[in-house]
Amino acid sequence: MDDLALASYWHIDSAPARRRFAKSLLAWFAAAARDLPWRRTRDLYSIWVSEIMLQQTQVATVVDYYERFLRAFPDCRSLAAADEAQVLRLWEGLGYYRRARQLHAAARQIVSQHSGQFPTTFDEVRALPGIGRYTAGAILSIGTDARLPILEANTIRLGCRLTGYQGDPASTAGQKHLWSFAEAILPMRQVGAFNQALMELGSTICKPREPACDQCPVAEFCQARAAGLTLQIPTATRKMQYEDIAEIAVVVRHGPAVLVRQCQPGERWAGLWDFPRFVGTAEAIPQRVAELTGNKIAPGARLTVLKHGVTRFRITLEVYAARLTGKRAATNTAVRWVDAAELAELPLSVTGRKIANLLAEESNGKPAESAVTIARSRPAIRRSLPSAAVRRG
Numbered sequence: 001m002d003d004l005a006l007a008s009y010w011h012i013d014s015a016p017a018r019r020r021f022a023k024s025l026l027a028w029f030a031a032a033a034r035d036l037p038w039r040r041t042r043d044l045y046s047i048w049v050s051e052i053m054l055q056q057t058q059v060a061t062v063v064d065y066y067e068r069f070l071r072a073f074p075d076c077r078s079l080a081a082a083d084e085a086q087v088l089r090l091w092e093g094l095g096y097y098r099r100a101r102q103l104h105a106a107a108r109q110i111v112s113q114h115s116g117q118f119p120t121t122f123d124e125v126r127a128l129p130g131i132g133r134y135t136a137g138a139i140l141s142i143g144t145d146a147r148l149p150i151l152e153a154n155t156i157r158l159g160c161r162l163t164g165y166q167g168d169p170a171s172t173a174g175q176k177h178l179w180s181f182a183e184a185i186l187p188m189r190q191v192g193a194f195n196q197a198l199m200e201l202g203s204t205i206c207k208p209r210e211p212a213c214d215q216c217p218v219a220e221f222c223q224a225r226a227a228g229l230t231l232q233i234p235t236a237t238r239k240m241q242y243e244d245i246a247e248i249a250v251v252v253r254h255g256p257a258v259l260v261r262q263c264q265p266g267e268r269w270a271g272l273w274d275f276p277r278f279v280g281t282a283e284a285i286p287q288r289v290a291e292l293t294g295n296k297i298a299p300g301a302r303l304t305v306l307k308h309g310v311t312r313f314r315i316t317l318e319v320y321a322a323r324l325t326g327k328r329a330a331t332n333t334a335v336r337w338v339d340a341a342e343l344a345e346l347p348l349s350v351t352g353r354k355i356a357n358l359l360a361e362e363s364n365g366k367p368a369e370s371a372v373t374i375a376r377s378r379p380a381i382r383r384s385l386p387s388a389a390v391r392r393g
């Protein structure tokens with residue numbers, strides 16, 4: 001069978017076939033859907049928060065963050081009124097902090113332009129910071145049953161298999177084909193449940209490596225299955241090229257206080273706080289700490305080594321102790337001396353929090369050296385996704 005014969009959706013694109021497809025899918029979803037907190041509401045604001053958190057992040061990770069966030073900020077007005085530091089503190093550990101800053105900015109826009117009510121038209125939603133075609137479609141279809149298609153990592157894979165698409169799903173032609181398919185199969189009613197069912201099916205049954213075709217409610221429509229190509233489709237996209245980086249973080253102490261610095265716009269983790277940190281080797285510690293904070297210090301022992309991944313970077317972070325050798329330099333909005341209580345309240349980078357926890361253990365009587373860990377934090381994304389797509393569990 002050639003590519004063109006497979007890459008079509010004629011087999012679903014007739015009213016009776018669409019109805020059968022939707023009926024089978026919705027019946028399966030009613031019985032098999034995971035009970036997730038954002039599925040118990042049709043409040044657009046809550047669905048929006050869940051959709052932003054689920055971008056690039058697994059469902060199991062998101063649940064606690066979502067519930068904490070909504071307790072602190074139950075609506076657009078409370079989120080808009082918050083300090084950015086409060087928002088980032090609640091986002092801490094979820095990664096991709098730009099999402100949190102854009103969510104915050106969008107809440108302010110909703111207050112100023114929509115009287116605090118989440119907008120209900122596609123164009124208004126799409127105009128908010130951080131919201132693309134997928135997210136706008138997901139929020140409005142889930143919240144109001146608007147007939148809008150969605151396309152994210154799971155439904156890209158599902159769409160490729162259902163239509164037997166053997167091209168690159170990230171290409172312009174691939175995206176056009178998949179959006180067109182997502183639109184063509186939309187039912188007239190229950191669009192929110194239908195879209196969620198597609199994502200759920202992709203996430204739990206039509207998995208990347210071993211699709212459970214024998215449990216699939218829409219197997220009769222699947223072109224890849226009919227052609228025996230479920231493992232070849234979708235075509236593998238280019239693998240992420242990882243880059244190894246060596247970084248240094250420095251714990252400068254003065255009495256009960258430690259020196260921290262806010263990451264600046266354009267830096268990784270902009271807006272979050274961290275210990276003075278730079279790419280390089282231990283020899284550069286005095287000079288780089290002086291450049292970053294204005295303080296003269298003498299480096300001490302290595303406290304720990306943390307390994308973590310951020311997007312395509314595999315970072316080995318060596319953490320050193322240091323002591324102040326002169327007077328404290330004047331502090332400013334981006335450089336502060338903080339005690340343990342203040343450190344607990346500041347939004348920190350993932351590794352900044354690991355180091356802070358290490359210091360807390362040390363002050364509780366556990367020597368820092370014994371608490372040394374080689375930790376791997378959030379895994380780097382395994383492969384890049386088309387801009388319209390998000391990774392979700």
Ligand code: SF4
Nearest residue numbers: 206211213216219222
């Ligand atoms: S039959 Fe298999 S490959 Fe096709 S959609 Fe269902 S689970 Fe995916």
